[in-house]
Amino acid sequence: MLGLVLLAASLAVACREERAEPTGFVPQSRPTAGAARSFLLGFSSIPGELTEAAYLETYDLAANHGEALLIQRPPAWANFLPGANVSRTLREQTLAEQRAADLRGLNLVYVLDVFDPTARDRLQALPASHTGLTLADEELRQALRADALFVARNVQPAYLVIGHEVNVTFEQDPDAYQQFVEIYSEIYDELHQTSPETQVLTSFQYEELLGVIPWLPPHVARWELLEDFEGRLDVLGITTYPSFAFAVVRKVEPFYYRQILDHTELPVAFVSSGYASGTGREGINASTPAEQRRYLQRLLEDADRLGSPLLIWLLAEDLSYATGPPEDLVANLGLMEVGGLPKESWPAWLEAAARPHDPVQAEQNRLAQIAAEAAAAEATATASAGGN
Secondary structure (H helix, E strand, O other): OOHHHHHHHHHHHHHOOOOOOOOOOOOOOOOOOOOOEOOEEEEEOOOOOOOHHHHHHHHHHHHHOOOEEEEEEOOOHHHOOOOOOOOHHHHHHHHHHHHHHHHOOOEEEEEEOOEOOOOOOOEOOOOHHHOOOOOOOHHHHHHHHHHHHHHHHHOOOOEEEEOOOHHHHHHHOHHHHHHHHHHHHHHHHHHHHHOOOOEEEOEEEHHHHHOOOOOOOOOOOOHHHHHHHOOOOOOEEEEEOHHHOOOOHHHOOOOOOHHHHHOOOOOEEEEEEOOOOOOOHHHOOOOOHHHHHHHHHHHHHHHHHHOOOEEEEOOOEOOOOOOOOOHHHHOOOOOEOOOOOEOOOHHHHHHHHHOOEOHHHHHHHHHHHHHHHHHHHHHHHHHHHHHO
């Protein structure tokens, strides 16, 4: 699977060891210009450098140039097994993140990444007492339930993602996937009772959903997997990194994201997205800064067209420490270089961030545009028929 999936999980966990204390934030003034947008903008909490200052800077960047921050970790299984208590470390870490986000006015997107990113057919970070077990084990099922409720109760995130890129698990172990579907369905309603305003979902890796990852066996699009969560998704969450499949943006078909509307009426949330700005190892991500800009501009247009509620870009800044496999494949997904020098794509992000976040007005604009396009198409068809 994608190297950046490993990065998003393992490095995010490592960086969470740094306390996200809320002090010292000075908000920047942000100009307001342009048409309203429906989607919250934001980044993940993965920093450009492995320091406390860099980790806190991810919060600042998200607040100054967006409204949302993605935090990702594996379930803290050992804290929620029978007879266990939530550790002081987990409680303080969770509350510190929540306070830091609140201070900055950030909407948290909280991901409990259940399966191992290096092998999505097995559970991630299991304690030694449960090594090798699956979600068929009742203790692990209840531990996942308790952890999800702990997050809902203490963080009350805007979005709570239980399980990440679960269609990859389907491809590798359908039984493990089905076990997850069952426990997810069991806890969905409880999460809403605990935090009514939280949007609850799981996520799908979009390139794998379509079967277009070059180094994996091709397959038909797995749209039927959405039916497994029918009535249990508040939004459809996807992660998407097309530079792993398409070297240039023009090779990404025009309706790459818009085709989703043919298969669901749910709002489409971009839980994580990215496009490389340079060539990676063995020719993977054979991209350029200009291609990254073109992709970002198109992604923003598609988010408008879809009326998306959320758009997270994985990395605000390139990673200084991702020098070896597999992390090196995602080192240049940032919109800024190491040290904060803006890339060609950064002005496009700033332009989007300057647009007012007003979902109601954005939806009115979207529907008006669709109606105008339909009327123009009808007029063209009528004129063409009359000419014949």
